Amino acid sequence: MSRTVLYRVALFVGLAVVAVVLLLPTFVRPAPSWLPWRQPVRLGLDLQGGTHLLYGVDIDQAIDRSVDRSMQDLERELRDAQIGASSVEMTGRIIHIRLANKDRRRDVESLVKDRFPGLVRATPSEGEGGDDDLAFTIEPREVQRLRENVREQALKIIRNRIDQFGVAEPTVQAQGNDEIVVQLPGIQDPQRAKELIGRTALLEFKLLAQGPQAGTVDKPGPGVQVLPGKSETGRRQSYLVERRTLMTGDVLTDARVSPGSATEGMAVEFVLDARGAKQFGQVTTTSVGRNLAIVLDGVVESAPVIREPITGGRGQITGRFDFAEAQDLANVLRNGALPAPLKLMEERTVGPSLGQDSIRNGILSFVVGSASVILFMVLYYRGGGLIADGALLMNVLLLVATFAAFGFTLSLPGIAGIVLTIGMAVDANVLILERIREELRLGKTPRAAIEAGYERAWYAIRDSNLTTFLSGLILFQFGTGPVRGFAITLCVGILTSLATGVFGTRVVYDMLTTRRRLTTVSL
Amino acid sequence: MATRPSQGAPAKEPVAHRFFELIPSGTQIDFVGLRFKMLVLSWALILIGLASVWMKGGLNYGIDFAGGTMVHVKFSQPTPISDIRGALSRPDLKEVVVQDVGKGGQEFQIRVLGAEHGGETAIADAIKTGLRERFGEGTYDVLRVETVGPKVGKDLWRNAALAVLASTLVMGAYIAFRFEFRFGVGAAIALIHDVLMTIGALSIANMEFDLTTVAALLTVVGYSVHDTVIVSDRIRENMKKMRRESFANIVNLSINETLSRTIITSGTAILVTAALFVLGGSVIHSFAFALLVGFIVGTYSSIYIASPIVLYLEGSSGKRR
Numbered sequence: 001m002s003r004t005v006l007y008r009v010a011l012f013v014g015l016a017v018v019a020v021v022l023l024l025p026t027f028v029r030p031a032p033s034w035l036p037w038r039q040p041v042r043l044g045l046d047l048q049g050g051t052h053l054l055y056g057v058d059i060d061q062a063i064d065r066s067v068d069r070s071m072q073d074l075e076r077e078l079r080d081a082q083i084g085a086s087s088v089e090m091t092g093r094i095i096h097i098r099l100a101n102k103d104r105r106r107d108v109e110s111l112v113k114d115r116f117p118g119l120v121r122a123t124p125s126e127g128e129g130g131d132d133d134l135a136f137t138i139e140p141r142e143v144q145r146l147r148e149n150v151r152e153q154a155l156k157i158i159r160n161r162i163d164q165f166g167v168a169e170p171t172v173q174a175q176g177n178d179e180i181v182v183q184l185p186g187i188q189d190p191q192r193a194k195e196l197i198g199r200t201a202l203l204e205f206k207l208l209a210q211g212p213q214a215g216t217v218d219k220p221g222p223g224v225q226v227l228p229g230k231s232e233t234g235r236r237q238s239y240l241v242e243r244r245t246l247m248t249g250d251v252l253t254d255a256r257v258s259p260g261s262a263t264e265g266m267a268v269e270f271v272l273d274a275r276g277a278k279q280f281g282q283v284t285t286t287s288v289g290r291n292l293a294i295v296l297d298g299v300v301e302s303a304p305v306i307r308e309p310i311t312g313g314r315g316q317i318t319g320r321f322d323f324a325e326a327q328d329l330a331n332v333l334r335n336g337a338l339p340a341p342l343k344l345m346e347e348r349t350v351g352p353s354l355g356q357d358s359i360r361n362g363i364l365s366f367v368v369g370s371a372s373v374i375l376f377m378v379l380y381y382r383g384g385g386l387i388a389d390g391a392l393l394m395n396v397l398l399l400v401a402t403f404a405a406f407g408f409t410l411s412l413p414g415i416a417g418i419v420l421t422i423g424m425a426v427d428a429n430v431l432i433l434e435r436i437r438e439e440l441r442l443g444k445t446p447r448a449a450i451e452a453g454y455e456r457a458w459y460a461i462r463d464s465n466l467t468t469f470l471s472g473l474i475l476f477q478f479g480t481g482p483v484r485g486f487a488i489t490l491c492v493g494i495l496t497s498l499a500t501g502v503f504g505t506r507v508v509y510d511m512l513t514t515r516r517r518l519t520t521v522s523l
Numbered sequence: 524m525a526t527r528p529s530q531g532a533p534a535k536e537p538v539a540h541r542f543f544e545l546i547p548s549g550t551q552i553d554f555v556g557l558r559f560k561m562l563v564l565s566w567a568l569i570l571i572g573l574a575s576v577w578m579k580g581g582l583n584y585g586i587d588f589a590g591g592t593m594v595h596v597k598f599s600q601p602t603p604i605s606d607i608r609g610a611l612s613r614p615d616l617k618e619v620v621v622q623d624v625g626k627g628g629q630e631f632q633i634r635v636l637g638a639e640h641g642g643e644t645a646i647a648d649a650i651k652t653g654l655r656e657r658f659g660e661g662t663y664d665v666l667r668v669e670t671v672g673p674k675v676g677k678d679l680w681r682n683a684a685l686a687v688l689a690s691t692l693v694m695g696a697y698i699a700f701r702f703e704f705r706f707g708v709g710a711a712i713a714l715i716h717d718v719l720m721t722i723g724a725l726s727i728a729n730m731e732f733d734l735t736t737v738a739a740l741l742t743v744v745g746y747s748v749h750d751t752v753i754v755s756d757r758i759r760e761n762m763k764k765m766r767r768e769s770f771a772n773i774v775n776l777s778i779n780e781t782l783s784r785t786i787i788t789s790g791t792a793i794l795v796t797a798a799l800f801v802l803g804g805s806v807i808h809s810f811a812f813a814l815l816v817g818f819i820v821g822t823y824s825s826i827y828i829a830s831p832i833v834l835y836l837e838g839s840s841g842k843r844r
Contacts, residue, residue: 046806054675056672056674343672344672345671345672345674345675346669346670346671346672346675347644347668347669347670348667348668348669348670349667349668349669350666350667351664351665351666351667353597353664353666354595354597354666354667354806357666357804358804358806361802361803361804361806362803362804364802365795365798365799365801365802365803366798368798368802369794369795369798369799370795372794372795372798373791373794373795376790376791376794377791379543380543380545380787381543382543412804412806412807413735413738413807413810416799416803416807416810416811419795419798419799420742420792420795420796420799420814422791422795423791423792423793423794423795423796424746424749424788424791424792426788426791427749427788427791427792430784430787430788430791431753431784431788434781434783434784434787437542437548438548438780441548456760459756460752460753460756460757463697463701463752463756464748464749464750464752464753465749466697467694467697467698467745467748467749467752468745468746468748468749469745470690470693470694470697470745471690471693471694471741471742471744471745471748472745474686474689474690474693474741475686475690475738475741475742475745477686478682478683478685478686478737478738478741479734479738480734482734482735483734483735483737483738486735486738486742487738490742490745523542
């Protein structure tokens with residue numbers, strides 16, 4: 001055997017060994033401890049069961065809010081600089097300032113330039129009425145920056161919340177410009193996860209109203225509002241709370257679950273920053289004996305009595321939480337509010353039994369499909385078919401091993417893609433074998449016919465596989481989830497089938513022809 | 524690849540080779556002569572398919588496209604579909620479609636279409652409540668729950684159309700670049716033909732049209748061009764070899780020469796998709812169906828649609844050689 005043939009044989013044998021090692025953890029469980037590779041092939045949600053959530057991030061609203069905040073700041077700055085404005089209004093994302101004195105125009109322009117780098121003058125078509133009218137809008141670059149920031153922040157917060165939710169191998173990914181995909185393997189009832197993700201936490205601390213001016217639930221006194229309490233065992237409680245907010249959750253730096261006491265259940269411990277500690281110290285000093293309501297998104301979570309002044313910046317919330325509730329509350333406190341509203345756009349839940357069915361169906365169609373192709377090839381092309389079949393099996397081995405090696409997710413359409421690859425991969429071999437037959441008919445020796453067969457067939461094989469590969473790439477661009485799994489299988493399958501069906505079989509023929517002079521070829 | 528010159532000297536006595544063949548070598552079917560009849564037949568079938576789409580008021584959209592909610596349940600006993608419909612006639616559910624998936628009357632897909640019924644779980648909860656009240660816990664298994672809001676469906680439409688169009692154009696452009704411009708035109712028209720034909724078949728068979736069906740259409744586009752490449756490659760090769768022959772004869776000869784390969788490779792591809800269609804389960808039923816139809820049509824179109832168009836363009840652009 002010549003050197004180059006030997007090298008190529010060694011290459012394929014090596015590839016096969018690597019592939020088997022990569023696949024062992026998938027098929028042998030538990031994987032033997034001596035294996036260097038322990039990662040089984042990742043199964044998609046459609047195969048292992050679980051929940052897929054697609055959220056839309058309302059980035060435009062976040063931008064609107066940002067413009068609104070700028071307007072309020074600008075109004076205040078104008079007042080501080082004693083520039084009289086008869087009106088400051090917002091239409092869409094354009095802030096209109098109508099000056100009382102048009103001579104101060106320059107002052108406003110320089111003020112905006114200094115203090116509001118995110119604002120630029122609106123184009124004339126967007127309407128500046130006259131000399132006393134100025135219009136500003138948000139800078140396009142700033143919009144872009146906000147877009148990216150908001151999405152990243154939302155992604156980070158969701159990721160944090162999901163990580164602490166305690167599910168094995170969750171996926172949180174951005175998709176497109178303003179979408180976030182959350183995948184929770186093994187979760188059938190995503191209610192708690194959804195609540196955790198969707199929560200826009202606004203945490204406020206307020207005092208419960210007391211004394212005669214508090215009024216009643218039906219007729220609250222001045223400066224007092226009625227807030228619902230957390231429902232416990234079906235009973236709802238209403239609280240009379242002073243409207244004034246003492247502090248909000250943004251002064252919180254940390255929150256965690258602590259064991260609490262037997263009667264009170266789990267507690268949530270929180271830590272405040274310096275400003276918060278000072279505020280909290282004042283409030284608790286002046287209001288010992290009163291109830292402090294902890295209001296989360298307009299619902300009184302808990303209203304503990306202030307037993308003593310808390311000046312150290314550390315406190316505890318108790319409210320008959322069980323562990324999960326306490327943990328969720330701690331998450332909400334810690335991760336803060338989402339920067340933009342989220343909207344659930346898509347929810348897909350696959351039960352575990354369907355996943356099992358799908359795997360079984362996939363394997364069954366794989367076995368039946370490939371067995372019939374393999375049988376056909378042997379019957380039709382005999383020896384040549386046998387070699388092609390060997391390449392086919394090697395192809396499947398490499399294809400699935402690629403999934404294990406790169407951590408691609410195998411979905412049901414992905415399995416269909418493998419089955420399909422079997423059907424399409426023989427194409428290259430059929431082209432070559434038909435070509436060899438034609439060359440033999442022309443009277444060439446087997447060796448020459450094989451040579452010519454591979455050479456002539458190559459162009460058609462290259463072009464036809466390239467086009468399928470291109471359509472696979474387009475499919476990948478278009479699809480999400482399982483469809484992407486299919487696209488990946490299609491593309492990887494083309495590469496592995498070229499490697500095995502064209503180069504691999506060639507090695508076998510080279511081996512056969514260099515060993516002995518072939519006088520006949522089994523086709 | 525094999526670029527070394529052939530080493531074996533030509534055999535002194537031509538060996539009589541006997542191969543097991545489906546299509547005997549030297550077969551001469553007059554494909555080119557049949558092209559007008561086939562053209563009429565093809566487009567007539569497409570028209571029937573499109574008429575079916577039109578008469579049914581669109582395809583049988585899954586919730587991927589239409590938005591809405593789908594609950595896939597499996598009963599432990601065969602259950603009459605009317606019982607399920609009965610269980611779901613509730614004031615909080617409207618226009619519920621119940622479909623037997625074909626597993627001996629045990630598996631059903633319950634759909635409430637319409638974007639306003641998607642993205643939220645209220646409908647799914649109502650369906651689950653209805654089933655629980657009528658059949659009781661434990662007599663059935665909820666296999667799948669999906670709900671899709673309005674924005675997703677709208678985006679999907681645009682993306683799907685764009686993807687199919689883009690891949691058709693890319694394929695055409697690639698063929699035009701590799702071969703000649705008219706081959707590209709022929710390939711692109713053949714692809715449009717395949718996609719339309721498959722969509723028509725999906726409509727007539729009342730198969731669900733969802734995300735994976737679009738994936739199947741794109742695969743059909745990629746696969747169908749596969750065949751077209753093989754035939755075009757042979758036409759090009761024969762054009763160099765036989766400069767005297769008329770173009771129509773070259774096309775016909777090339778199709779005949781590659782016929783065996785076309786039948787076999789399409790055959791194996793169709794074999795595996797048939798396995799997927801029969802054994803793959805309800806989740807990929809319409810996906811496998813679209814592949815199956817698309818592959819059959821794609822094979823046919825590379826013979827009867829793509830090549831005759833190349834021939835026609837040859838005729839209209841005047842004698843090139």
